[in-house]
Amino acid sequence: MAFSGEHHLRMKALASELFQFRIGELATMTGVSTRQLRYWESKGIISSLEREGEQDARVYNYTAYVTVAAIKEFLDDGYTLKGAVKKTKEYQENWRVLHDVMHNAVKGVVLLDNKPVVDLGFFNEDETQRLYATIDKNNQVKYLVQAWPSDAKSIE
DNA sequence: GTTCTTACA
DNA sequence: TGTAAGTA
Numbered sequence: 001m002a003f004s005g006e007h008h009l010r011m012k013a014l015a016s017e018l019f020q021f022r023i024g025e026l027a028t029m030t031g032v033s034t035r036q037l038r039y040w041e042s043k044g045i046i047s048s049l050e051r052e053g054e055q056d057a058r059v060y061n062y063t064a065y066v067t068v069a070a071i072k073e074f075l076d077d078g079y080t081l082k083g084a085v086k087k088t089k090e091y092q093e094n095w096r097v098l099h100d101v102m103h104n105a106v107k108g109v110v111l112l113d114n115k116p117v118v119d120l121g122f123f124n125e126d127e128t129q130r131l132y133a134t135i136d137k138n139n140q141v142k143y144l145v146q147a148w149p150s151d152a153k154s155i156e
Numbered sequence: 157g158t159t160c161t162t163a164c165a
Numbered sequence: 166t167g168t169a170a171g172t173a
Contacts (some may be wrong), residue, residue: 035166057159
């Protein structure tokens with residue numbers, strides 16, 4: 001695999017462990033009051049990390065921040081809370097699909113004619129042709145189909 | 157000082 | 166949703 005799991009794991013750690021905020025911080029960051037944050041949580045719109053034992057203060061992760069920030073944006077645009085939540089869910093679902101497709105479609109980067117191109121996997125059902133993509137000076141995406149196996153050299 | 161829950165304007 | 170009270 002061209003992209004080892006390392007990058008993904010780092011991002012995951014970044015989001016879940018390093019970026020943790022208390023309710024006051026999240027409120028300041030997003031412009032949403034602590035009252036609202038507690039209310040939204042009571043409604044199941046957002047969630048904080050599990051509070052263990054004596055831990056009475058809520059702790060939010062990066063995911064919660066993203067969700068709150070998105071809802072806040074829609075609220076500012078005039079949506080009701082219900083509408084803002086709906087829009088946010090649609091937005092996040094769209095991004096999830098885009099992310100999943102790209103994550104699975106992009107196999108890596110290889111050298112073709114000594115130039116780096118994106119390996120997009122097999123082009124046909126027979127798996128005799130490989131699809132590659134590159135981009136030219138005008139940001140125009142160019143596709144190339146090559147016989148497989150090719151002499152493309154992985155530059156992982 | 158901050159956060160929590162509950163209650164009321 | 167803001168604010169106040171009384172805690173932890």
